[in-house]
Amino acid sequence: MNFTVPTMADLAAKGESPEILFWVGCSGSFDDRAKKITRAIANILHHVGIKYAVLGTEESCTGDPAKRAGNEFLFQMQAMQNIMVLNGYSVKKIVTGCPHCFNTIKNEYPELGGTYEVIHHTQLIQQLINEGKLSVQGGAFNGKKITFHDPCYLGRGNGVYEAPREIISKLDTELVEMKRSKANGLCCGAGGAQMFKEPEHGNKDVNIERTEEALSLQPNIIATGCPFCMTMMTDGVKHKEQEKTIQVLDVAELVNQSIK
Amino acid sequence: MIANILFLILLIAGSALFTINVRKVIRNINLGKDIDRKDNPSKRLSSMIKVALGQSKMVVRPVAGILHIIVYAGFIIINIEVIEIIIDGIFGTHRVLSFMGPLYNFLIASFEFLGFGVAAACAIFLVRRNIIKIKRFWSKEITSWPRTDANLILCTEIALMTAFLTMNAADYLLQQQHYEHYISVGSFPISSSLIAPLLSGFSLPTLEMIERICWWFHIIGIVSFLNYLPYSKHFHIILAFPNVYFSNLNNKGKFTNMEAVTKEVKLMLDPNANPYAAADPNAAPVHNKFGAKDVTDLTWKQLMDAYSCTECGRCTSNCPANITGKLLSPRKIMMDTRDRLEEVGKGIDKNGKDFQDGKSLLGDYILAEELWACTSCNACVEACPVNIDPLSLIVDLRRFLVMEQSAAPQELNMVFNNIENNGAPWQFAQANRLKWTEEN
């Protein structure tokens, strides 16, 4: 990357604090595909000149997979340790690159002593565009047909349906909706800790069912806002041998490639 | 006179039996653990008005939704007629409310239209279930009893409405002949044209008999139906209202916080805590069971959910796991919970409240394989027309599997280890969390 990503520790050493903390998440830190999304988000933050920072090596799993799997002990251990770090830096506002981190910190940390203003990266991008701090143009995506796959923990879990769609509509693209979208959206199959285990016995994988639905619209791009959905949909498209013609991209990547 | 007394006995016995059965249901629901759902009454009321009274989630599927609204509106409004039936029955009067004149005519006419609508809608429902065989009514958990239950309800409604219209038709013919006390009141747009022609050949005393038989059938039918409710999925016509009122108001993505765990975790993380300190001698020795193994480990709201389930299958037909052939069906989770709760309730009736039968919801009804297929996507919660939350039960049962039995799937145990040791579900070192900045 051609700029340095500031960490909370760096800023604290200088006696400064950022306007917003960028919570990267485990996928965003370690998964090769998701790391690209992380860099796109960082680039947007850097580009608009907002004062941000990451926790870097002080970040740890939010505990989401443990909580969904029923391991409340492990979840609370993770949560309380993270809250200690966040409160230690007096963090007020957090943007996450992952709807699972977003949901967990926003909804489940307050009862354990961690109350912050938490937004998902699509919400931040929408705000930046609306405030005129970020301008985008179709460019690379002009006239492309895009369908948006709703991540469960962004959509149904927290009622965020419009932010990603508004952003896509700013890119001079054709947004097409799957039959099961928004509140009726079909899961990609990764939530509830399924991401980390073999699916139970059935007659199909959930990501294939969902990919088929997306492919039936013959889009150029399947957009999403979650690193887990990214993995599932990318695998689905590969399984259908469509990876040469159809891209799976995060909304942040769409925006990052369209900055004016 | 004898008729009046019989009627009174029917009414009192019917209401008493209903009260006894409803009390049992309330007792069973109260076997659940406490949970506070009394906050924010205005928001709760408005969601009840929208979702239960206004049926807002029913119309997501327009055909079933609109037909259901006809049956629902018809059922409620026609029951105004029952007020008249009760007064007539007790005092031996006939159409006592007819003094209202034009308003009465209007009411009877609208009951007729609605009654016809209800019967027609129920007939369509029967066709959808039994002839078109819509998939969600033929899934595994819809065994012969749930199918019979649904068909029984629909046939009963059709029978009740037919009796109501036939009664009006006979009355109409008797009125035309100015027979005895059958004075000309009411307006019968449907029965006079649809059913009266079929009856016109009968003598006046036969018509009177038909009118009386239908009248008795109608009221006996209603009283029996009322007493059938607590055994049926049709109980939702009552429970839908409180169930929506007390439903979760938080974001759906938020899972409940387990306070019992919080206490222990705080102790573990507190460097000043002395693990060898003597336990507070005054503290009651509590065994905290984590998660749910049986119905009594669930909250009263989750148990109310089970009694409110209409077995419509909207949850299951939106469930990604079920759609792709997994064993999980959120409707089955709710039906199992009700069946098990009924079983526990009957056991308590027979053997007192400390009854144990060695069975449990987890294992004897719901299998781990079902629970591990859930993606926690909330589609079932979103789809449910009466705001039932199957996901919360799935999570509580998972909690028991993981925290009490250490029975998570092997891959998840590895994930737990990784999170605990290196702060990520995969085996990557926390020290490498900034590596993404070094690449392009």
Ligand code: SF4
């Ligand atoms: S939350 Fe679980 S049970 Fe409910 S629809 Fe999603 S996968 Fe199915």
Ligand code: SF4
């Ligand atoms: S839980 Fe709700 S959606 Fe599912 S069958 Fe019962 S009433 Fe229908």
